[in-house]
Amino acid sequence: MVTIKDIAKAAGVSVTTVSRALNGYDDVNEDTRQKIKDIAQGLGYSPNMAARSLISKKTKTLGLLLSNVTRASSKDNIAFEILCGMNDRAGELDYDLVLFSTTPQKQKIKSYKTLCQERGVDGVIIMGIRLDDAYLKEVVSSQIPCVLIDIPLEGPNVGYVTSDNVGGAYRAVSYLLEAGHRKIGVVNGHSQADVSVQRLKGYKQALERFGIPFDESLVMDGSFSEAGAKEAVYRLLAQQPDITALFCISDLMALGALQAVRGLGLQVPGQVSVVGFDNIDVTAYCSPALTTVNQNKYEMGYQAAQMLIDLLEGRKVSHRLVLDTELIIRESVSAR
Amino acid sequence: MVTIKDIAKAAGVSVTTVSRALNGYDDVNEDTRQKIKDIAQGLGYSPNMAARSLISKKTKTLGLLLSNVTRASSKDNIAFEILCGMNDRAGELDYDLVLFSTTPQKQKIKSYKTLCQERGVDGVIIMGIRLDDAYLKEVVSSQIPCVLIDIPLEGPNVGYVTSDNVGGAYRAVSYLLEAGHRKIGVVNGHSQADVSVQRLKGYKQALERFGIPFDESLVMDGSFSEAGAKEAVYRLLAQQPDITALFCISDLMALGALQAVRGLGLQVPGQVSVVGFDNIDVTAYCSPALTTVNQNKYEMGYQAAQMLIDLLEGRKVSHRLVLDTELIIRESVSAR
DNA sequence: AAGGTTATCCGAAACGTTTCGGAAAACGGC
DNA sequence: GCCGTTTTCCGAAACGTTTCGGATAACCTT
CATH class of the missing domain: 3.40.50.2300 (Response regulator)
Structure with a gap:
C-alpha cells in the first residue's frame, strides 16, 4: 500500500505538504502541487479511508x-x-x-x-x-x-x-366514485403504518366530496400481504356482498384481492372493480392490468x-x- | 465517544489490558475481564472501526x-x-x-x-x-x-x-420438444454474457437428443431487454413464420416475446408457445402465466x-x- | 534457595491521515 | 537596510486501536 509518506519521500517534501497539496489547500505552490499530484498518480496512491475517518470522525x-x-x-x-x-x-x-x-x-x-x-x-x-x-x-x-x-x-x-398518500388515495377513490361505485371496500394494511392511515384519510375525503358517509365495516386489514389481503377480501365480500369496488392500500394486496374475487367466481372488473396503490411492475402485466396509484x-x-x-x-x-x-x-x- | 482509554481509566488498568480483555485473549484474569466488560457495557462502549481497521487492514x-x-x-x-x-x-x-x-x-x-x-x-x-x-x-x-x-x-x-444454465435450458427445451414442437426459435441475450452461451448450449443439447439439427437462423439476440426481445421476435417470426415455440433466455425477454406474438395477432400458447428463464415474479401473474426455469x-x-x-x-x-x-x-x- | 514456569499485566510503537502553530524565505515599501 | 507582509513549507501531536516485547510476582520443582 502506497501512503502519503511514500509520496512525500519521492517528492522531497513533508507529509503535511502532500496532504495539503492533495486536499486543495491554497498554501502550497502550484508547481509543487502538480508535482505531488503526478507522483501520487504514478504511484497509484489512494487515500486510506480508515486513517482519514479516524481523524475526521466522518466516514462518508x-x-x-x-x-x-x-x-x-x-x-x-x-x-x-x-x-x-x-x-x-x-x-x-x-x-x-x-x-x-x-x-x-x-x-x-x-x-x-x-x-x-x-x-x-x-x-x-x-x-x-x-x-x-x-x-x-x-x-x-x-x-x-x-x-x-x-x-x-x-x-x-x-x-x-x-x-402524497392522501392525494393519491383521494384521486383513486374519486375515480371509482365517478365511475358510479357507491359501496367501496377498503383493504387496508395495518394500523402501525402511516401509509395506512394516510390512504384511508384520502378515501374518506373522496367519500365526503360525494356526500357518502364513511362506513367502518367496509374496511378490513390485509397486513400488506397478498395472502392477508386475499383472506380479508373473502371476509369482506361475505359480509357485504353488494360491494362493487375494492380500494387496496397496496398493489401486493390488490393482487391478493384479485385472487379472492375470482375465487368467489366473480369477474374483475365486470362485477367487482379493483384499484391498488404503488404501481409495482406486476400491475402492468397481471390480468386484468391493475389501475393503481403510482409513487415515484x-x-x-x-x-x-x-x-x-x-x-x-x-x-x-x-x-x-x-x-x-x-x-x-x-x-x-x-x-x- | 467513549474509548478504550476511558474504560482503562475507570477500571484502573492499562489500555492494553482492556483491549486484550475485550478481545478474549487468555492472558487476562477472569475477574479483571468481567470487571472491564461490565464497565464497557455501563459506559456504552462500542469499538471504533476506523481505528481497528487502520491497524488490522481489514474492514469487515x-x-x-x-x-x-x-x-x-x-x-x-x-x-x-x-x-x-x-x-x-x-x-x-x-x-x-x-x-x-x-x-x-x-x-x-x-x-x-x-x-x-x-x-x-x-x-x-x-x-x-x-x-x-x-x-x-x-x-x-x-x-x-x-x-x-x-x-x-x-x-x-x-x-x-x-x-445450472445448461441443464435448465436443456429441460426447458426438452419440454417443448416433448410437447411436439420441432421448430423452436431462440431469443438470446448478447454474446458478452456467459448465461447466453450456456443456455444456448442447453438448447443445442436438447435438440441433439431429439435428433434435430441446430439451425443458426432460429436464434436472435434480444439484448436482455423487453423491447429488444419484442423486436427480435417480430423479425424472427417474419423470417420463419412456421416457428411454433420460442425459448427465451430470460423472462424479461419472454415478456417482450409475448407482446410481439400478440402484436402479430397470434395466440399464446395456442399458436406459439413461449418459455422463459429466471422465474421472476411477474411470470406468475402475466397472462398466460409463463412456463420458465427457476433459478435460486x-x-x-x-x-x-x-x-x-x-x-x-x-x-x-x-x-x-x-x-x-x-x-x-x-x-x-x-x-x- | 536457586532456577524455571506460569499467570497477569503494562509501555510504547505502530497504522495513515489531518491540522495547529509556527518558521524560513522572499518580497515590497519607505 | 529595516520592518511588515505574503508565500510556502514543515514538525509534531492527535485520532482509537492492536500488538510486540518485556516485566513483575507468585508458584513449583529439585
Whole structure:
C-alpha cells in the first residue's frame, strides 16, 4: 500500500505538504502541487479511508436500515427501486451506502445508536419500520442524523420523505366514485403504518366530496400481504356482498384481492372493480392490468439520500418532502 | 465517544489490558475481564472501526459491484433477491455490505483496484458485468478476493457462483420438444454474457437428443431487454413464420416475446408457445402465466457471500458453485 | 534457595491521515 | 537596510486501536 509518506519521500517534501497539496489547500505552490499530484498518480496512491475517518470522525457512508425486508417482500420491488435512487444520489455526492438489515430479534441486542456507531455511518435512512418499533423512539432522541421513508417524524436531526398518500388515495377513490361505485371496500394494511392511515384519510375525503358517509365495516386489514389481503377480501365480500369496488392500500394486496374475487367466481372488473396503490411492475402485466396509484419510488430514494446528506453537511433544509402521486388507469375498473 | 482509554481509566488498568480483555485473549484474569466488560457495557462502549481497521487492514466489509444496474432493470428483481441473500449471509457472519454501482463512464476514471482500496473493502462480489468489461481483466490479476455471479472465472482469489444454465435450458427445451414442437426459435441475450452461451448450449443439447439439427437462423439476440426481445421476435417470426415455440433466455425477454406474438395477432400458447428463464415474479401473474426455469437467486447471493468470506478468511474452498435449476410449468406452452 | 514456569499485566510503537502553530524565505515599501 | 507582509513549507501531536516485547510476582520443582 502506497501512503502519503511514500509520496512525500519521492517528492522531497513533508507529509503535511502532500496532504495539503492533495486536499486543495491554497498554501502550497502550484508547481509543487502538480508535482505531488503526478507522483501520487504514478504511484497509484489512494487515500486510506480508515486513517482519514479516524481523524475526521466522518466516514462518508450512509446506512440503510431495512427492517424486515426479506426475500418474501422482494415481489414488490419498492424497496429495491428506492435503494437504487438512494445509491445513485449517494454515489453522485461521493458517499457510500452500507446495508444493514435487522430483525426484531437482533434489535433487542443492539441499540440503534450502538448499531450506527459500530458501523461507523454518518447518518441513516430507515424504511419498512413499524410505527411502534422501539427503534423509532431512539431515532428522534439520538444525535445521529436520520431520514425516514414514509414515517412523518421531524426533529433537529430527523427528516422524512413520503408520497402524497392522501392525494393519491383521494384521486383513486374519486375515480371509482365517478365511475358510479357507491359501496367501496377498503383493504387496508395495518394500523402501525402511516401509509395506512394516510390512504384511508384520502378515501374518506373522496367519500365526503360525494356526500357518502364513511362506513367502518367496509374496511378490513390485509397486513400488506397478498395472502392477508386475499383472506380479508373473502371476509369482506361475505359480509357485504353488494360491494362493487375494492380500494387496496397496496398493489401486493390488490393482487391478493384479485385472487379472492375470482375465487368467489366473480369477474374483475365486470362485477367487482379493483384499484391498488404503488404501481409495482406486476400491475402492468397481471390480468386484468391493475389501475393503481403510482409513487415515484426511485425519486423517494434519491431525495432521501439528498436530504440526509444535506442534514449531515449542516445545510438548512426542509425536513419534510412529499412527492406527487399519479393515478394510472388500466383495466381493473369498469363503470357501473 | 467513549474509548478504550476511558474504560482503562475507570477500571484502573492499562489500555492494553482492556483491549486484550475485550478481545478474549487468555492472558487476562477472569475477574479483571468481567470487571472491564461490565464497565464497557455501563459506559456504552462500542469499538471504533476506523481505528481497528487502520491497524488490522481489514474492514469487515464486502463490496457489491453492480454494473449497469439501473432503475430500468429493477423490473427483474433478480439483482435484489441476490442482494438479499448476500446481505443475510454477510450479516450472519458479521460482515457489512457496501454498494457501489458503477457506470461505464465512471470506470474509465477509477481502476478496479483503486475503487476497492478507496472504499476499503476486504473483497468484492461482482454481478451484471459484461464479459468484455475491462474490469474483468483487472479482477483476475488483482490481489483482492472476489466472487463473480454468472461469470465462470477462477483464480487463487477468484471464484464464482452460477446456476445450472445448461441443464435448465436443456429441460426447458426438452419440454417443448416433448410437447411436439420441432421448430423452436431462440431469443438470446448478447454474446458478452456467459448465461447466453450456456443456455444456448442447453438448447443445442436438447435438440441433439431429439435428433434435430441446430439451425443458426432460429436464434436472435434480444439484448436482455423487453423491447429488444419484442423486436427480435417480430423479425424472427417474419423470417420463419412456421416457428411454433420460442425459448427465451430470460423472462424479461419472454415478456417482450409475448407482446410481439400478440402484436402479430397470434395466440399464446395456442399458436406459439413461449418459455422463459429466471422465474421472476411477474411470470406468475402475466397472462398466460409463463412456463420458465427457476433459478435460486436468493441462494446465489447467500452462497456468493459465503464463498467470498471463505476466501477472505483463508479457508480452502471450492472456487466454483453451480446451483440447481428447476422447470416451472405454467400455461404458456401447449402441445402440438 | 536457586532456577524455571506460569499467570497477569503494562509501555510504547505502530497504522495513515489531518491540522495547529509556527518558521524560513522572499518580497515590497519607505 | 529595516520592518511588515505574503508565500510556502514543515514538525509534531492527535485520532482509537492492536500488538510486540518485556516485566513483575507468585508458584513449583529439585
